[in-house]
Amino acid sequence: MASAKILVLSALVASSTASLAPLHYKTIPLGSVQPKGWIYDQLVVQMNGLAGHEHEFYELVSDTDWIGGDAFYSVLEEAGSYWFDGLIPSAVLTNNEPIKKKTLEFLNYVLDNQDESGWLGPEVNTTKPRYLWGRYPFFFGAIQLLEVDPSLTEPIVDAMHKFVALAHEMLVNGEGVDKWAATRWEDFVVVLQWLHDNHPRGQEELLVDTMKYLKWTGIPWEQVFSEELFPKSAVENLTNPFEELAWHGVNMAEGLKALGATYRFTHNDSDLEAASVGWDLVFQYHGRPSGIFAADEMLAGLEANRGTELCLVVETMLSGTFLYMVSEDSKYADRVERITYNALPATLTGDMWGRQYLQQQNQISAMNMTPNPFPSDGPESNIFGLEPNYPCCTVAFPKGWPKFVSSAFMVTPDLESLAQIYLGPFETSTVLAGDNHVTVTVDTQYPFGDVLTTTIVAEKAFLYKIRIPSWVENGTIAVNDAAAEGVTPEKGLQYVNVGAGTTVLVLDLPAAVIIEARPHSAVALQRGPLHYAYDIPRTEHVLAVDPHEHRAIDLQMEPAGQWAWAIDPNTAVFRKDGLGTALPSPIFDFGRPPVSLRVQACPVDWPLAGDIFAAPPPENATCTGPERTISLTPYGATKLRVSEFPTFESSIIVEEEMNYAFIEQQP
Incomplete structure (x- = not known):
């Protein structure tokens, strides 16, 4: 079977073109976009937390592993590559010189120890098989370092071309593809496309051939994401027609960009259409009001007590950004922004010293769950700590915030236009066509405020x-102080002809409260990019302290108050009592956000499923006590929460006017 597949692929490669379809937008070099205001503070908090210190004590990425020892090679397979890829933009955007130095040391050690064959890693002069996947995140990191320091261009590009020649040979011979490389081939394709666009060195045909071999020796995402074969519910009781890891959440998050990457070398619009269909299917059948989808290892359906892995969150953000660059479809950017401002901070402690493996939409505790609602993950997966369940999220999560910042502004390939794709407080300096030096500063409290x-x-x-x-x-x-006019976006973008000199734009982007239908006749509430949840008061108990770093703790959280509420969503009123002043730090924690939704609620009988996690929201709930007004807070600030509620009809007349909209279940 494998040899037949290679023969078919060889025929396809022989008839292929070495050109790539152009991108609609390109990111600008790392450091050209800087965070401002509360987002800058968020990056500083992250670097003062686990992300900026784990190399000092965490054995999977301890700097002793790549300085003077063979252990370096093991971290290159996954942990070190992830760490490297995320810490480079984190260090650059916070101007953290010690971390910059560490990442450069890592880069130099990898390049200095590249095997003569082109291989990067420990599988030299051993019987250990060589698999390709773990090197892809390293290349993403190396590209970022090259953008910051162009003097690194020659050694990095030399090493990449040397590795590509070897990888191509391996793929032709049916080597280098294990179950992880078979699902994550699209990451290497994106690396190869960057090389093709920027430093091809006359190797365009080899680069495109390698892309094709990667695709056709990997998971067929066009089939996985087809209406016919895509799983419409949690998959633990379904038969997978593909290899097991095709339904793995993080693999699927990375795979979302695969057909966009494929389009660039096939030039087939059908690949872009298939990417769009797959994106919609994932969120229709597994989506969350927080913007992300559910997979507690494998795809998990729509139930609010099932989990979403932190690695999945950051990989979906990256895939959505890539798909926007390829397609210019604003639905990808809209969702990336929702994920970033909701699902990403919700799964980290406010000080970012602890992270979960899995978050839940309705998460009434963060502790050992026995019986366990997660079929394929451990019962401690929603505890906040250094390494609950698997270690991958510890080293992967730091890339979420800085890569979002770095993608906030993009340029058209001809450099004629500059676009702000993600909204928030940013500053950018770049050079457009005709040696046009442009600086843009965005002053805003968005997504908490509407004005930019x-x-x-x-x-x-x-x-x-x-x-x-x-x-x-x-x-x-x-x-420029002219009367405000209604926005008139084209393909989701407002066009402004900016003249030489200084131009000031004031955008006001209000939104209605959105009532989203969820399973069991439950509802979730959104306003603008923010999803709102009841922030359950909590008690915390330290389960463990790392012997090498006292700030790295495993933290159990239990509810310290009522959580079983039904709401009348039609009574929701948006409040912005704390806007206009400096936002607190860290912003994503209990009681910190300056905005809320006030809504009428009443207590209801809401049973547990097992001992310590919520059953699905009760249908036809009956109030068991008097109704009252409760406050819902942005989801990202909540660590224990209810965000999918049963409903009742309030007897209270809400005097404040509010616009509402109702949407069916995702997307």
Whole structure:
């Protein structure tokens, strides 16, 4: 079977073109986009937390493993590559010189120890088989270092081309593909496409051939994401027609970009269409109001007590950004923004010294769950700590925030236009076509506030674009103190012809409260990019302290108050009592966000499923006590929460006017 597949592929490769379809947008070099305001604080908190210190004590990425010892090679397989890829942008965007130095040491050690054959890793002069996948995150990191320091271009590109020649030979011979490489081949394709776009060195045909071999020796994502074969519910009782890891959540999160990457070398619009269909299927059948989808190892359906892995969160963010660059479809950027401002912070402690393996939409405790709601993961998967369940999320999560920041602004390939794709407080400096030096500063408390004030300084006129999210209602833009006018986006982007000199744009992007239908007749509430949840008061208990770092703890959380509420969603009123002043740090923790939804609620009988996790929301719930007004807070700040509620009809008349919209279940 394998040899037949190779023969078919060889025929396809022989008839292929060595060109790539152009991107609609490109990111600009790392460091060209800087975080401001609360997002800068978020990155500082992350670097003061586990991300900035784990190399000092965590054995999987301890710096002793790559300085003067053979253990370095083992971390290159996964942990070290993940750490390297995430810590480079984190260090650059916070100007953390010690971490910059560590990442450069890692890079130099890897390059200095590349085997003559081109291989990177320990599988030299041993009987250990050589598999390709663990090197892909390393290349992502190396590309970022090259962007920051162009003097590194030659050694990095030399090493990449040497490795590609070997990888191509291995793939032709049916080597190098284990079950992980078979599902994550798209990451290497994206690396190869960067090399093709920027430093091909006359090897375009080899690069495209390698892309094709990767695709056709890997999981057929066009079939996995087809309407016919895609699983429409939690998969533990379903028969998988593909290899087991095709339904693995993180693999699927990475695989979401596979057909976008395929389109670039096939030039077939059907690949972009299939990518769009797959994206929608994932969120229709497994999506969460927090923006992400559920997979507690494998795809987990729609139940609110099932889990979502932290690695899945950051990989979906990266896939959505790539798909936007390839397709210019704003639905990808809309969802990435929702995930970033909800699902990412929700699964980290406020100080970012602890992370979960799995988060839940309705998460009434974070502790050992026996019986266990997660069919394929351990009962401690939702505890906050250094390494609950598997270690991958400890080293992978740091890339979420900084890569989001780095992708906030993009340029068109001809450098004629600059676009703000993600909304928030950022600053960028870049050079557009015609040696046009442009600086853009965005002053805002978005997503907590609706107003963005953007100051643009340009040497020459150019076309500026700003993404207008799909949830905006009655948005306006004012240019240089002129009267505000309604936004008129094209493909989700507002176009502004900016002249030379200084231009000031004021965007007001209000939104209605969205009532989202969920299973069991439950509802979830959204406003703008933020999803809202009841933040359950909690008690905390330290389960373990790392012997080498007292701040690295395993933290159990238990509810310290009522959580079993039904709500009348039609009574929700948006409040912004704390806006206009400096936001607290860290912003994503109990009681910190300056905005809320007030809603009428009443206590109901809501049983447990097992001893310590919530059953599905009760249908036709009856109040067991008097109704009251409760406050819902942005989901990302909650660590214990209810966000999918049963409903009742309140007897209270809400005097404040509010716009509402109702949407069916995802997407």
